[in-house]
Each structure stands twice: as C-alpha cells, then as structure tokens.
Amino acid sequence: MEIFIESEQNEIDGLKAYYALIEDVSKDLNAFNIIRSVRVFVDLSSSLFVLALNRKFEVKKIKVNEICKVKKIKDRVEIEILEEKYSPELVTLLFQEFGHENVNQKERLLLEITNVDEEAIQKFVYSSFIPLDMQHIEDIIVEFASRIIPIGFYARKRTSFDDLDVFIAAERTITQRDLERTKEILSKPPKKLKFEENLIEEGEFKYVPYKDELM
Amino acid sequence: MFEVAMFRGGAYKHNKLVELIEDVGGYILESRKVAQEINLRFAVPFEDWEYIQAFVVEELDGSLKILPLLMCEVAVVSPTISRHHLPHSVCDIAEFYRRRGAFTNVIGLSTGRGKIRTGLTDEEIKIINEHELAVIVLGNFRTCIEEKVNIFDEIRIPKIFVGAPKTINVDVSYLGGIGRKGHRFSTMHEIQLLEALIEKSSMLIKELKKELELNPPVYPVFYVIDQIKKNIEDLQYTIAPTPLVPKLNGCRVNLPYGHYNSALREIEVGEHKLKEISNMQKSYFNDSILIRLKPRYLLEV
Incomplete structure (x- = not known):
C-alpha cells in the first residue's frame, strides 16, 4: 500500500506520526488487501482534512x-x-x-x-x-477513515473523484469551496515523502515500512 | 524528608529489614508476599538511606529501587476517551508511571477535541488540580498544540505537555515524539521517550518537595496514614484497588465522604486531632476524601 501525506504547513514531525498511524490502522484492519493507495492532505489553518483512497479489487x-x-x-x-x-x-x-x-x-x-x-x-x-463481500469492504473503508480522520473534524462528507473514494472533514461546515479545493488537490499528482528512508537510518523506527508483495 | 524505595527479593530474613526500617523511624507502605518473594515499599529518612543500602547488600538477596514518584498522584489527561486517543499512547504512559511508583488516573476531557471548540469544564479543572502532576497528551501537529496549550492555563499544578512535534514555540514544559499512535511503546526509541518523561516529572516533583520542605507539616504523611489505617477498620474491606493514596502533603481516602468524614476528623494523631492539623474536603473525584496537611507554622499561630 502506498501512502502519500501532504500538509499546507509542511509539518514534518506531524506527518511522520500520521504516516506511522496510517500503517498501524491498516495492519489492524487488514486493509492492505482492499486499499491500493492512501492520500492525505491537511490544511491546519482552514482546518481541512482530505483522505483519498484507491481501492484494490480482484475481478x-x-x-x-x-x-x-x-x-x-x-x-x-x-x-x-x-x-x-x-x-x-x-x-x-x-x-x-x-x-x-x-x-x-x-x-x-x-x-x-x-x-x-x-x-x-x-x-x-x-x-x-468481485469475489469479496461488498458490505465487508465498505465496513473496512469506513472504519479505516473514521480512525484516521482527527476526531475534532466532526463535519464529514464522502464523495468520489474518478476512481478515488474521498472523505472530506473539517472543524466547521463543509462548503462548496472545500469540494472544489479538494478536486484541485487531487488532480495534481501526489508527492512522495522522502522521510521514510531517513527514519530507518536514524533508527527511530526499528521496523521496515510494509511493502505490498501483491502489487 | 524521606526516601521512598522498593525492595524486591527473597522473603527469607526480610523481617530483619522491616525491623531496621522501623528502628530508623521509617514506614512500611506496602508489603506483598508472593510465594518465596517479597515486594516491599517503604519510606526511610534521607540520613539513614545508606544504612538500608548497606544492610540489603550485606545481609539479603534482592534489589533496591528508588521510587521518586511514589508519593504522587498523576493525572494523565487525554483530549477524549475515543479510540483516537486510547489505549495508545495515554494508557502506555499511565502504565509506565505506575511502574515508577506513581498512582495514576486517566482523565478524558468532555470537550477536549478539535482546535476551534476545545475547552475545559470547571469540574475537570478541579479534578486535575487535586493531583500532584498533570501529563497532558496532545496530538500530532504543532499548530494545533500551540493553540490548545492555552486552555490548560487554569491548572495550577505542575504540568507536562506531550505531542508528536519535537519542539513547540510556547514556553511550557513539553516533550516531543509522543503523539497519536496506533501501536504500543515497544521499540527502544519509544521506551527512551517514556524514560525522559519520567525524568522530567521527577525533576518537577523534586522542586515541589523542596517547596514543601520549607513549610513542613507537624507530622509526616506516612505517620498520618498509619494512624488512619489503624483507626478506620473499613479500609481493609473496601473494594477500591488503592484505598489510601499517599500524596506529597496529605492523602486521599477512597471511602464515601458522607459516611466517614466525621470519624476521620476525630482520629488522634500524636497530640492533635486530624481535623486540627489538616484540611479535609470532599473530592470531586469519586466522592472520596481529600486530606491536605496544614504546614507547621499555621498551627503555631
């Protein structure tokens, strides 16, 4: 599973922690078989959180x-x-x-x-x-999103862009402008974070980030 | 003042250690015997600590460990009690404090989530202020933490903030590297972070102890606890895991205030009654009884 995390404020420590959190939640829910990639965008000044998931199905x-x-x-x-x-x-x-x-x-x-x-x-x-039970997939995706989205971002909206499942969350009412902004963010290619390798070198994490063998 | 420590070793001849502790004017706080092993928590005056060390080395097989946080009740504060913040990392921090001798209470705030609408209620402030130390576990992003720190201004006790960013731009006691987590603190790096947290707490508690030494109570806390144990028989039968929680300048009795308040007031401690040497009040936490010993100079006046 590929994980992309971006932030408007570029807070590397916070993004590191979120990266580890997404990995942990994926392991807990065994979401590696269902989700191909996860993309998170956080804007702390306008309290906007975007979570985009790319599903992986075997047809x-x-x-x-x-x-x-x-x-x-x-x-x-x-x-x-x-x-x-x-x-x-x-x-x-x-x-x-x-x-x-x-x-x-x-x-x-x-x-x-x-x-x-x-x-x-x-x-x-x-x-x-699709051989897997659709309801089961749906349950895992919703649980995955609810565990990752910060609990303070109580206004949530689910939508889809192209082949992505998108969850938009905010600490205020979600407006049309947020939806347009989300579209704009997701239309750009995701940025690959470079801190993963540094983390292993520094010895902050003793485990190697999970790599999906099936992909 | 007293040094608080734990002896762990064989039960054989441990009575000699108990006698020595009592001879030097120390107190046995807790004694647990499991099969042939004994776990003894005790307090001895600072000046006699070396005798105890020498005695354990020469006569007994076992280990001595200083518990700097034994006299502390620590509040581990979490923004919510939802899955986002529990069990990791709040419970892991509380567990680590307990291993270092502290008594911990995990407090989940009712309106602690988010950045814009976050806040503390009056009751929460009062409950947290009853503790010796507050460890406030916050989230992953610096911007949020810096804004959230301000809501804890009304807490008077020493407090340590914990979050994911290594540093923040607010002048508070802060430890980075511990934010929202989905796994246990298991790697060496994570354990070191917890050790650093304990070290920071010990320093704050040391300062508190120094302040209290300037105006000590008439009788040491351990003596007062001993007298309460002797006079209130129901403490043996209460189902609370810790019926008596020692604190730096008093104790918490985990019995209902309405029933036991008058009996506690009349307990004789040395030449005084407990009501004369302490302020007794109903705790906001679990309807228990909070006893704070008055400093000596107040009695002399």
Missing part, C-alpha cells in the same frame, strides 16, 4: 468454456450448457455478440453457432464479478 471472469461443453462439428460450433441457471443470460449475451442470424437455440440447453471461430466462443466472457 474474477467466468468464460464460456467453464460453464459449457464446446464442440466443433463441420462448419458450425455446438454449445451444451451444463447448468440451466446460466442459460437465459448466456443466450441473450450470445445473441448480442454474434447476431441472431448466427445463433440457433436447438434445444433448451443446446445452442448452435455458425460463422464464428471456436476459440472466440471459448474465450467469450460470460460474467465478471
């Missing part, structure tokens, strides 16, 4: 050859659907992909396709889904 794909028997007979391809539950959706998808004139449903679970390569049918993706 699993189901292909036709996993749920059907595919056979080539002369100039046509025969598909036998193994389970009936896939039938209605698969037939519709094949109609859309290869055209009504090429797909013929001979029986309830038997299809005949003409003018299409066998390999193309076998690799055709039936569906893609």
Whole structure:
C-alpha cells in the first residue's frame, strides 16, 4: 500500500506520526488487501482534512468454456450448457455478440453457432464479478477513515473523484469551496515523502515500512 | 524528608529489614508476599538511606529501587476517551508511571477535541488540580498544540505537555515524539521517550518537595496514614484497588465522604486531632476524601 501525506504547513514531525498511524490502522484492519493507495492532505489553518483512497479489487471472469461443453462439428460450433441457471443470460449475451442470424437455440440447453471461430466462443466472457463481500469492504473503508480522520473534524462528507473514494472533514461546515479545493488537490499528482528512508537510518523506527508483495 | 524505595527479593530474613526500617523511624507502605518473594515499599529518612543500602547488600538477596514518584498522584489527561486517543499512547504512559511508583488516573476531557471548540469544564479543572502532576497528551501537529496549550492555563499544578512535534514555540514544559499512535511503546526509541518523561516529572516533583520542605507539616504523611489505617477498620474491606493514596502533603481516602468524614476528623494523631492539623474536603473525584496537611507554622499561630 502506498501512502502519500501532504500538509499546507509542511509539518514534518506531524506527518511522520500520521504516516506511522496510517500503517498501524491498516495492519489492524487488514486493509492492505482492499486499499491500493492512501492520500492525505491537511490544511491546519482552514482546518481541512482530505483522505483519498484507491481501492484494490480482484475481478474474477467466468468464460464460456467453464460453464459449457464446446464442440466443433463441420462448419458450425455446438454449445451444451451444463447448468440451466446460466442459460437465459448466456443466450441473450450470445445473441448480442454474434447476431441472431448466427445463433440457433436447438434445444433448451443446446445452442448452435455458425460463422464464428471456436476459440472466440471459448474465450467469450460470460460474467465478471468481485469475489469479496461488498458490505465487508465498505465496513473496512469506513472504519479505516473514521480512525484516521482527527476526531475534532466532526463535519464529514464522502464523495468520489474518478476512481478515488474521498472523505472530506473539517472543524466547521463543509462548503462548496472545500469540494472544489479538494478536486484541485487531487488532480495534481501526489508527492512522495522522502522521510521514510531517513527514519530507518536514524533508527527511530526499528521496523521496515510494509511493502505490498501483491502489487 | 524521606526516601521512598522498593525492595524486591527473597522473603527469607526480610523481617530483619522491616525491623531496621522501623528502628530508623521509617514506614512500611506496602508489603506483598508472593510465594518465596517479597515486594516491599517503604519510606526511610534521607540520613539513614545508606544504612538500608548497606544492610540489603550485606545481609539479603534482592534489589533496591528508588521510587521518586511514589508519593504522587498523576493525572494523565487525554483530549477524549475515543479510540483516537486510547489505549495508545495515554494508557502506555499511565502504565509506565505506575511502574515508577506513581498512582495514576486517566482523565478524558468532555470537550477536549478539535482546535476551534476545545475547552475545559470547571469540574475537570478541579479534578486535575487535586493531583500532584498533570501529563497532558496532545496530538500530532504543532499548530494545533500551540493553540490548545492555552486552555490548560487554569491548572495550577505542575504540568507536562506531550505531542508528536519535537519542539513547540510556547514556553511550557513539553516533550516531543509522543503523539497519536496506533501501536504500543515497544521499540527502544519509544521506551527512551517514556524514560525522559519520567525524568522530567521527577525533576518537577523534586522542586515541589523542596517547596514543601520549607513549610513542613507537624507530622509526616506516612505517620498520618498509619494512624488512619489503624483507626478506620473499613479500609481493609473496601473494594477500591488503592484505598489510601499517599500524596506529597496529605492523602486521599477512597471511602464515601458522607459516611466517614466525621470519624476521620476525630482520629488522634500524636497530640492533635486530624481535623486540627489538616484540611479535609470532599473530592470531586469519586466522592472520596481529600486530606491536605496544614504546614507547621499555621498551627503555631
């Protein structure tokens, strides 16, 4: 998991402490499997706190050859659907992909396709889904944010920019200007902090910052 | 004044040490015997400390450790009691103080969060002022800490502020490197920070003790505590973990004020009654009884 922390006032000691805190919270919640990167921006003079998370999901794909028997007979391809539950959706998808004139449903679970390569049918993706429980992911993300955002920043707003989950917190009412400012901050590339290596050299932290092996 | 220390070692022949302490005019504060080991907390006059050291070295197997904070009740103040501030680092600091002999109370403020709306209530100020020392654990950013320090101006007791920045631009007793944490104080660097905090506290307490030496009470605190223990039998049966908390110039009795106030006032301490040599008041903390011994010159007047 990558962690980017920026501050308007550039208080290095405070940022160091926050970096360690984010690492600890990630370990506690086992958020490394869910969050790809964390970006924090703090402006202490206007009491604005922005937390942007980039989620990490593994998308699993189901292909036709996993749920059907595919056979080539002369100039046509025969598909036998193994389970009936896939039938209605698969037939519709094949109609859309290869055209009504090429797909013929001979029986309830038997299809005949003409003018299409066998390999193309076998690799055709039936569906893609996220294997983890969505509610579980949501719970972890909300818990992660609530532990990191300072408790004094009681006004909070959740929104999203591009592929980022964004939490905006302030010690006063959140205004339209804050939202625009957040957009502006997130549109710039994040700055990589350089203090991590120095910390290890100085011996302030005896442990090595966590590096996600999966990435 | 007294030197307060802890003896830890074999129970065999420890009675000789107890006798020696009593002979030199010292007091046994706490004695815990677990199997063949004994944990003895005691106070002896400064001038006799060397005899005790020599006796332990020559006669007994064990260790002696000075507890500079034993007579102190320390308030560890946290901005809130939420997950953001507890259990780390507030509880770790309190635990470290307890290991050095202090009695600690963790106090979570009701309106301590944030920078703009932060504040202290009257009751919180009164509770904190009942202690000998306040350790105020603040957050990670210098700007916030510098603004927040001002709200603690009404606290009269010595106070140490703790936060993540190494230094702040306000003239207060401050220790950096300890801010919001998500893990225990476990690395060598972190333990050193806690040691530094204890050292700073010991210095402040030493100064307090020097001030008190100028106007000492008629009887030493330990003697008064001894008399209270002898006269109030219910102290043995109370479920409070520390029924009697020794303080620099008095003690806290963890019994309800309404029931035990009159009995305590009539206890005879030497030639006086306790009500004559002390100010007794209901504590704002847990309905306990707070006894502060009057200085000698006030009685002579």
